[in-house]
Amino acid sequence: LVVEATKVGADTALQQIVQTVKEAQSRQPEIQNLADRISSYFVPIVIANALLWGIAWYLFPEALAGFVGALPLWGLVASGPAVAGGTVSVFEFAVVVFASSVLIACPCALGLATPAATMVGTSIGAKNGVLFKGGDVLERAKDVDTVVFDKTGTLTEGAMELTDVVPLDGTRTATDGGDPETAADGGAQAFEEPSETTDEATIDEETVLRAAASAESGSEHPLARAIIDGAEAHGIDLADPTEFENVPGHGVRATIDGDELLVGNRKLMRDNDIDPSAAEDDLERLENEGKTAMLVARGGELLGLVADADTVKESAKEAVSALHERGLAVHMITGDNERTARAVAEEVGIDPESVRAGVLPEDKADAVDEIQADGTKAMMVGDGVNDAPALATAHVGTAIGSGTDVAIEAADVTLMRDDPLDVVKAIRISDGTFRKIKQNLLWALGYNTAMIPLASLGLLQPVLAAAAMAFSSVSVLSNSLLFRRYTPDEEYRLLGR
Known part of the structure; x- marks a missing residue:
C-alpha cells in the first residue's frame, strides 16, 4: 500500500477546518456589540440603583418598611430594620440592600448570551x-x-460529457457520453457505431469531432475536456494547435496546419464573419434538451456542431x-x-x-x-x-x-x-443560532428586570442574591449547550429539535 500525502501540517483539510472554526468563534456578530453596549450602561445603572436604594433605606426605613411589609417575601432579611421590628440596625439593613442589589445583577448572563450560542452554532456547522x-x-x-x-x-455535477456530433448536413451521432436517465436534459442517446454504408457520414462526423477536439486541446474548460475525451474514446488522433486563444464567454480560436479553427457560440461565429443560421435548428433542438451546443468552423466555413451535457x-x-x-x-x-x-x-x-x-x-x-x-x-x-x-x-x-x-x-x-x-x-443553522441567542438575551434581561427590584426592596439576602446571579449565568450556558442537540436536517424548534 502506497499513500501519498498531498498536504501536511497547517495545509491539511483538517487543520484548515479547525482554524476556520477558531476564527469564526473569535469574530463577533453585530448582536454581540449590542449586548456589549447594554452591558456598558448596565453596570453603572446597577451601582447607581444600589446606592439609591441603600441611601433610601437608611433615610426612610419606616416608610419603606410600611410599604414593603405587605409583600410575601418581607422578613427574609433579618425581619427588616430594627425601627420596623427587625433585628438589625438601619445602617446594617441599608448595607444589605446595597450588597444584594449589586450581587443580584448579572451582566455576565448578558455577556455570555451571544458568544456561547455562536460557539455552539459554528460547531454544529463544522459537524455538518x-x-x-x-x-x-x-x-x-x-x-x-x-x-x-x-x-x-x-x-x-460539473462533469461534462460529449453527447452529440452533428455535421452541417444534419446527420447526427450521439456518443456514449451519458446515461439517458441522468443527463441534465434526460435525452442523451447511446452511441451507435456508424455502419459501413454510411462511410461518408462517418468521415464528416470524424472531421467535425477531430476539428473541435484539436482546437480545444489547449483549453482546460470542462466543456473542452469532454470533447477531447469523447474524441479519444473513439480513437481519433488530434493535432496540436500552433496558436491558441481562449475567448472568455464565447469559445476558443486555434490555428492548425495554417487553418483557423473556431469552437464556440453564435457570437464567436458572427464576430468572425461566419453565419451560424445553417445550424440554427440543431442548435435550438440541443439547447432545448438542456445540452451545451458549440459550433465548429474551419477556415471561415461552418463544419457542424458538438454538444456536451452535464448531470444535475x-x-x-x-x-x-x-x-x-x-x-x-x-x-x-x-x-x-x-x-x-x-x-x-x-x-x-x-x-x-x-x-x-x-x-x-x-x-x-x-x-x-x-x-x-x-x-x-x-x-x-x-x-x-x-x-x-x-x-x-x-x-x-x-x-x-x-x-x-x-x-x-x-x-x-x-x-x-x-x-x-x-x-x-447553512441558513437553518444561522437562523437557529440567533433564535437561541434571542432566548438567552430574553432570559438574561428578564432575570435582571425581575430580580433587581426584589433586592432593592430588601426582600433578598446577599447569599441568595449571589446564588441567583450564578444560576442565571449557568442557565444561559446550559440553554446554549442544549442547542448541540439540533440537527439542521429540519427547521429549528424551541427545544432544539
Missing part, C-alpha cells in the same frame, strides 16, 4: 460540513432572502424546493446559453424568469449587484474562479468545498460537500 468564517457571517446568513446559484459544478445533482431539486418553502427567492446565473440554462432551471424547480444566462465571467458580480439593488440580501453559491467576484459582492458568499482556492478564499461560508442541500443547512 458548513464552515462559517465568523460570527458576523453566521448572523448575516439568517437575513438572506434570495439565493443565487451558479449552474455548472453547483447545481450540476440529485439533491438540487430538493434544495431549491426547501429554499422556496422558507420563502426565499432562487435565481441562477450562468455563462451558458438561454435555452440550456432554462432547461436546467426547470428541471430543478427554478423559475425560468429568475435565470440570467450568457453572463460573462467578469459580469457575474454586476448581476449580483443588480439583484441586490432593491435591498435584497442575496447568498451567492459558486465554485469557480469566475465566481469569486460575485461571492465577494453578495451579502453572503458561499463556496462549494470542491471549488477553486480563489472562490473559497473570497467566500464567507465554505461547504465541505458538493451538496446543494448544505446551502439550506
